[in-house]
Amino acid sequence: MTELRIGILGASRIAEPAIVKPAQILGHRLVAVAARDRGRAEAFAQTHGVERVLDSYADLIADPEVDVVYNPLANAFHAEWNLKAIEAGKAVLTEKPFARNAAEAELVRNAARERNVPIMEGFHYLFHPITGRMFALLGDGTLGTLQRVEVIMRMPEPKPDDPRWSFDLAGGAVMDLGCYGLHVHRQLGRFAGGEPTVVAARAVERTTGVDESMDIDLVFPNGATGSSINSMNSERFEMTLRLVGDRGEAFAHDYALQSGDDRITITTDSGTTVERLGTRSTYTYQLDVFAQHLADGTAFPIDVADAVTTMELIDSTYRAAGLPVR
DSSP states (O other), X not given: OOOOEEEEESOOTTHIIIIIHHHHXXXXXXXXXXXXXXXXXXXXXXXXXXXXXXXXXXXXXXXXXXOEEEEOSOGGGHHHHHHHHHHTTOEEEEOSSSSSSHHHHHHHHHHHHHHTOOXXXXXXXXXXXXXXXXXXXXXXXXXXXXXXXXXXXXXXXXXXXXXXXXXXXXXXXXXXXXXXXXXXXXXXXXXXXXXXXXXXXXXXXXXXXXXEEEEEXXXXXXXXXXXEEEESSOSSOEEEEEEEESSEEEXXXXXXXXXXXXXXXXXXXXXXXXXXXXXXXXHHHHHHHHHXXXXXXXXXXXXXXXXXXXXXXXXXXXXXXXXXXX
């Protein structure tokens, strides 16, 4: 596979598990990093073996040695810098959510299509064998017809100055955590007659307009129901997925692999079994797929149209909860 030359926007904590370690495992180069605070960028580069520090995000995007731009900036800056990377012809691996709202996501989608530049939203859970196996249990009839989806995404409280608590930076529990649950529901639509719809949402606000928790109820065209429970003030990480069919159910104990629990518990009339799918990082699987696409054109499992539709569902969730769209 062709060696990627990766540039990192910002020196965020998520960059280490999401791009640094996967790149090192897969043999790709971390050629540059840029941050608003050059000192932070220098410390990041020294700690993680990044080859060069650049003065600005613009310098990184313009650098001829950068093939791939990884964007883990605060949510409010995803669309802005993804657009600039696309304009420079650089492939983009962007953290979720794709933009602040669906209208912004459409701008990025249109630019990527017009310039034929690859961009993928980082829903890393999708690439792990845990998710593949859960979906296969519906596809092969083991669970029967899908009746219920339950996703829980909880995490300990971020620090008070964390961007996830800022409305101006497009923060909130749905933007950080709920986007996963909504995306899972959308991916499962193929087993339930099509795209899910938000029927109700209940938020607890941290500050005006910023949700620290959100419970979301959904329904599929075939009548199956779903729930997405999200909280950024929990005592621990909890990231589970339950699928209930008319012939059985399956429970992924940690489908996002935040704590490395790779179990799936499957219960049918035949009994209960536990499968283990491996603790290799979801992010490593994700970068592997991204690199394969750049090497030989292997299709992404999710595209820019998928990103826009997910943002539309996020927007509708905020409206259902009586909160402003980011």
